[in-house]
Structures are given as C-alpha cells and as structure tokens.
Amino acid sequence: MQKLGIDFDGVIQDSSFLKKDYCKSNFGIDIPLNQGKRGYLITNNILTESQYDQMVSDLYETELGLEAKIVENADTVVNELAKNYEISIVTSRSPLGVFMAKKWLSQNNFPTIEVIGTNNKDKLGALTGFDYYIDDDLSKLLPLVHQISNLYLLSWEYNQGEKLPPEINRVNDWNEISRLLKI
Ligand SMILES: [Mg+2]
Numbered sequence: 001m002q003k004l005g006i007d008f009d010g011v012i013q014d015s016s017f018l019k020k021d022y023c024k025s026n027f028g029i030d031i032p033l034n035q036g037k038r039g040y041l042i043t044n045n046i047l048t049e050s051q052y053d054q055m056v057s058d059l060y061e062t063e064l065g066l067e068a069k070i071v072e073n074a075d076t077v078v079n080e081l082a083k084n085y086e087i088s089i090v091t092s093r094s095p096l097g098v099f100m101a102k103k104w105l106s107q108n109n110f111p112t113i114e115v116i117g118t119n120n121k122d123k124l125g126a127l128t129g130f131d132y133y134i135d136d137d138l139s140k141l142l143p144l145v146h147q148i149s150n151l152y153l154l155s156w157e158y159n160q161g162e163k164l165p166p167e168i169n170r171v172n173d174w175n176e177i178s179r180l181l182k183i
Contacts, residue, residue: 001086002131004181005123008091008101008115010136011154012078015059015068022055022064023047034157037137060097066104071154073174079111084183088114090126090133092140095119134177138162152177 006012019036023029031046038056041047047055059065081087093101098117105115116126124143127133132150135141138159141151151168153159154177164170171177 003129004081004085004087005090005127005130005133006087007135008089008093011134012071012074012089013068013104014071015065018059018068019055022059027051037158040158060093061100065100066107068104070108075108075110077174077178080178081181082111088116090116090123092120093117141168
C-alpha cells in the first residue's frame, strides 16, 4: 500500500469558528473567520504572540477543541481512502495536542489511523518514505519538495495568495482529493 500523510489542523479539523469565539470572549477582539493563522494575526497586530499561544494551547490541548468541526467531506473521503492507502496524520501538535486530536477523531467517526506529532518541528523526519502528503500551510510543504513525490496544498482564503512551485499542487476541497487519489 502507498503511504498517505495528512496534516490535522485546517485539513481534517476546522477550528476557525472556535478561534473566532475564543478571541471574542477572552480578548474582546473580533478576528476574521477565515484568517485564524498565527502569521496573519500576529503580523497584523491583531493578537500578541502570547495571546495566540494561549488560544492554541486552550483549543488544541483541552476539551474546548472537541467542539471543532470536520473540514467538509474529510471524514467520508478519509474513510474511503483508508481502504487503499496506509494513512497517517502528521501534525505539528504537542503530545497533549495529539492526544486530543485522537479523541476528536474517534468522536467524529474517522477510521483508526496513526497520529504523529512533531511538536512544532518540521515534518520531514516523520514523513520519510511517504508517497503523498496534504497540508494547508505552504511552509510545511516546501521542505518536502523532492522528498515526497506527491504534495498537495489544501486551498483556503489564508493561503490563496501563495505562489506554489511546480512540485506542489493546489487542491480546492476533499472531493478533489478523492478524485486525484482514487484507485
Ligand atoms: Mg494545518
């Protein structure tokens, strides 16, 4: 079986509305729904670095994050692809964040798949030997060029402006991923 790696936040799990609610109730700050990324919020002085870190540890490492949504069709397609691929989730999350991700996955009817956390390190080591990898963050994909044959960026408003090298393909949604990876 070929090996398929999938990022977690922004590819499988959608916590954008939780981030928006969190900023409103904890900091009294309105953030745009689809711009909850560290780079955007800190560069634009919307949140301080410590506010962003507090939000991420509360939403990724406590039960608060269990309310997060499934990225549209991720559950259906991952269940389908699990028949033909060896799937692992490869996330930058901490060990506690991985624990909560596993809990969320089982609550949301995903198949039992391995979840590897790199604790904010790059993903190259964890992805050695993989054939496919999907992420929503271009900076996570760039070190994998020429190391993994098939690289995909899941398109969102926050990465729309990024220019991709020819080795990375932009995909619009899980239906497109399903079409591309269908065996
Ligand atoms: Mg991500």
